[in-house]
Amino acid sequence: MNYINTANSTALWLSCIPVVVIVAFQAIIFSKKAMNSADLVDLNKQDAKKAFTVGALSAIGPALGVFVVMLGLMSVIGAPLSWMRLAIIGAAPTELAAANMSAKAMNIELTSPEFGLIHFANAAWVMALNGSAWLFTTGLFSHKLDGVTDKISGGxxxxxxxxxxxxxxxxxxxxxxxxxxxxxxxxxxxxxxxxxxxxxxxxxxxxxxxxxxxxxxxxxxxxxxxxxxxxxxxxxx
Structure with missing residues (x-):
């Protein structure tokens, strides 16, 4: 069976949708908390709503860039995984580079006709581990990063x-x-x-x-x- 059928299978859709829903839920929570905190910085509700509107409109540009990259990823790793990865990370070049590096590690090109199910699984793991490393580092070492960066950069x-x-x-x-x-x-x-x-x-x-x-x-x-x-x-x- 062609791996792309697995990449776009119902099982993967069902696996990826909950992650995207959680991201949307978090966005709603952060938006409400930000709106409720407007008074703390002497920002009235009208100005806060205007700021949200400006932010939403300014996000269209970056979203289009991510969307174009997602189209390229979809052709290789399928729609569910591409949608999920870019929903939680949003760094389109990073995700594309991770998928490309996973293929290089197995001595194959990302767009090669020989790219199969094992290569697809490897790409999924590399992208997941890449994102997990960010979360792991942030969760455990954020409080120490100031000292490290000061030593590296000399302040x-x-x-x-x-x-x-x-x-x-x-x-x-x-x-x-x-x-x-x-x-x-x-x-x-x-x-x-x-x-x-x-x-x-x-x-x-x-x-x-x-x-x-x-x-x-x-x-x-x-x-x-x-x-x-x-x-x-x-x-x-």
Missing amino acids: DPKKLGILMVSAMCGAFSYLFGKELIKGLDPKTRPFMVSGIAAAVAMIILDKVAKKYPKLTEYNLGIAMVVGMAAGVIFKRL
Whole structure:
């Protein structure tokens, strides 16, 4: 049986829906508590409702970027797991990278026709463990993080920011480099074209976003669409 049938099975839907419901329930609780706490910061109910409205509208941009990534994940790991992962994490690039790394660990490509049920299960475990590590670290070591970060950065928050960004750049550069190497093989060259097109689009969008800051939240989604379109066009040519 094709693994995608399992990935989109009723059993997985029933397993993922409760998690999403819990997230929605938490969002409602936090929203009510925030609204009830408005008086503590001298914010009247009308201004609080206006702030919530502005926040909801500003969330549309990031949500669209996540939605585009979710479409890509759905084609590989199915709709239930993609929906659940991005509902509780929301870091679309991180989830995509985790799924990709799980495939790399088994010497296969995420989009390979040979990607099967075992690879799907491995991707599910890697994404779950990745998210669990965040929760584990937050729950046990949050009260000690200030001391650790001070030692690492020497009390300079800019230095800590540079270290964090450097780590992320290294991880994603490794993944992007793998796509560039595929250009050596004519059969996989569209992957290289797609990656380069998305990178160029992101550079351009980043410059445009400096003039139009609201565009920033849409950059990831737009760049991915440009990359996918470039790959498809190149393959058909």
